[in-house]
Amino acid sequence: MAGRSVARQAGPGGVPEVVVMRLPQYIRVLSSLMAQGVNIVSSQRLGEILQVTPAQIRKDLSYFGRFGKQGRGYRVRHLIMELKEIMGLDRRWNVVLVGVGRLGRAVLSYPGFAPEGFHVVAAFDADRRIIGRTVGNLKVQPVEELDETVMERGIGIGIVGVPGPHAQGVVDRLVGAGVKAILNYAPIAAQAPDGVKVRNVDPVLALQTMTFYLLGEDDEA
Amino acid sequence: MAGRSVARQAGPGGVPEVVVMRLPQYIRVLSSLMAQGVNIVSSQRLGEILQVTPAQIRKDLSYFGRFGKQGRGYRVRHLIMELKEIMGLDRRWNVVLVGVGRLGRAVLSYPGFAPEGFHVVAAFDADRRIIGRTVGNLKVQPVEELDETVMERGIGIGIVGVPGPHAQGVVDRLVGAGVKAILNYAPIAAQAPDGVKVRNVDPVLALQTMTFYLLGEDDEA
DNA sequence: GCTTGTGAAGACCTTCACAGCA
DNA sequence: TGCTGTGAAGGTCTTCACAAGC
Structure with missing residues (x-):
């Protein structure tokens, strides 16, 4: 993998706790999609599954970086890895x-x-x-x-x-x-x-x- | 799937869901106080125990009625009964x-x-x-x-x-x-x-x- | 064309601060 | 005096809407 420039930038006030509470849910759903062989997913589709608005998903992710590709969506495997790293879930x-x-x-x-x-x-x-x-x-x-x-x-x-x-x-x-x-x-x-x-x-x-x-x-x- | 992503439903009376989530906690603490023989409690004291502001407790309760006595506080036993009834926790x-x-x-x-x-x-x-x-x-x-x-x-x-x-x-x-x-x-x-x-x-x-x-x-x- | 990322707007929740009352 | 109940102010979170880019 290339740049490890994942910014866990705790801005002034930091990342809202509600966002931190949602990310593990996102990881779950993404993992489930990956298991189903899905490679790319849009915030629209993710939002349908999680029953939240696409805007919320995009905004949540934007606290940590830019993970998507315009016109396409998010690479499922890649996003899982990024989110796990952000949340500290890539370790024991x-x-x-x-x-x-x-x-x-x-x-x-x-x-x-x-x-x-x-x-x-x-x-x-x-x-x-x-x-x-x-x-x-x-x-x-x-x-x-x-x-x-x-x-x-x-x-x-x-x-x-x-x-x-x-x-x-x-x-x-x-x-x-x-x-x-x-x-x-x-x-x-x-x-x-x-x-x-x-x-x-x-x-x-x-x-x-x-x-x-x-x-x-x-x-x- | 259509975007009917309704996210905000008000419960009976339009009480915010966060409030409904907190009331059972209040009941717990009040019950514990009652078991300790406490008869009267102020929002100040309750707030200290629950680590929320007194104003929040008073505001939360105000969605349902007026349960306190100015200058005194809340009668513990009475408030428990009121809250249990409100939440439907007085039944099987x-x-x-x-x-x-x-x-x-x-x-x-x-x-x-x-x-x-x-x-x-x-x-x-x-x-x-x-x-x-x-x-x-x-x-x-x-x-x-x-x-x-x-x-x-x-x-x-x-x-x-x-x-x-x-x-x-x-x-x-x-x-x-x-x-x-x-x-x-x-x-x-x-x-x-x-x-x-x-x-x-x-x-x-x-x-x-x-x-x-x-x-x-x-x-x- | 389609979807992201994001300022701005809006909705919602919390806190303030004080009138009113025991 | 002490504390509740509450309108208003202040913050925070969510949603909108659109420029940018694939």
């Missing part, structure tokens, strides 16, 4: 897991992480009965060793798989250890300082944001 | 599950749904080897019976727990059956017509939206 990410109960074990056995470059390389728990056991190739370590492991291995991502009441404490601990991104499975609105990203995996919350739209003509005050 | 919701493989069984055994009023009352699969088996009190039905069950029982919510390649087909089927809200566990950007809400539970996507912020001073032209 080591991840730590805290909480090896029901939820944590489900995380460890989830087959979707590794193919996308996310590898759980250490697991921690506070429960003496679990510590030392081997779960999915990993020996469960005491949470006290979290800091050391995170720093030694330069890990930036943590997964919280403990029950709700313990989750904020675990988040604090991960933040203290230097983690900069947290995937939280606990049903709480975890707080983290600026500079630490938190994303929640919370099916109940997801359902709760939809029921509003299911209400018919009900009571009115 | 019956839900159907499609896909009773690894993912689907995890959904069935997840203990978090029922306490919040979401009850999986029927489970479907296309695999003959699974159909007829009993999983978590439910007899797995053939997907062919989906329409009938959804219509008969007036079900509005469906959960998609099938592998990615089958997910869109299942979404279409749920939509056809009349479901108006879909919780999708498959790693795809599922498409549904206007009027049908889709929320994704997708840990990989969540991770992929954070790595961007973990990139240091790397390649730069």
Whole structure:
């Protein structure tokens, strides 16, 4: 490949977070198209699939560079590679897991992480009965060793798989250890300082944001 | 495909969707406060906990009514009840599950749904080897019976727990059956017509939206 | 002809700031 | 005095519309 002049120019204020949230979706769809043998795609077509306007796709991409060819569209394979590089998805990410109960074990056995470059390389728990056991190739370590492991291995991502009441404490601990991104499975609105990203995996919350739209003509005050 | 790309639908009363997304969070925090014995809370304090501005909380609530007392704040118990009613979270919701493989069984055994009023009352699969088996009190039905069950029982919510390649087909089927809200566990950007809400539970996507912020001073032209 | 990239316009959401009331 | 509720201001994001280029 030629020029590596992909400008991740965080302008004044940087790239809007909504844009960063959409790019992985674009990558997904593009990958699916590539698997179908599609070589070129227009913003029009992409927009139809993703149900967003073509202008939005073009504007989103324009934050990072110029990837298309006028009159033709985007080369699917090329755009995937560019976007993956921009998002840091062209590399391996080591991840730590805290909480090896029901939820944590489900995380460890989830087959979707590794193919996308996310590898759980250490697991921690506070429960003496679990510590030392081997779960999915990993020996469960005491949470006290979290800091050391995170720093030694330069890990930036943590997964919280403990029950709700313990989750904020675990988040604090991960933040203290230097983690900069947290995937939280606990049903709480975890707080983290600026500079630490938190994303929640919370099916109940997801359902709760939809029921509003299911209400018919009900009571009115 | 025609460009009828409508992107903004206002819910009942024209409430912004972002607001609807936040209210369940408010309910969570309020419930936690109530459990701690807090009776009254100000938008200031709520904002500190949720890390949003007090003005946003007050504005959000103002879409639905006037729930506070000037000079005092909000009665926690009262506000929870009001918000739950507004969001339709003061009632029971019956839900159907499609896909009773690894993912689907995890959904069935997840203990978090029922306490919040979401009850999986029927489970479907296309695999003959699974159909007829009993999983978590439910007899797995053939997907062919989906329409009938959804219509008969007036079900509005469906959960998609099938592998990615089958997910869109299942979404279409749920939509056809009349479901108006879909919780999708498959790693795809599922498409549904206007009027049908889709929320994704997708840990990989969540991770992929954070790595961007973990990139240091790397390649730069 | 067709599609990108992009200033400008517009829509939407958030924050401000203060009147009003307990 | 303290805090809500809200019109208005301010920002941010989305969409438009068109010049440029394949």
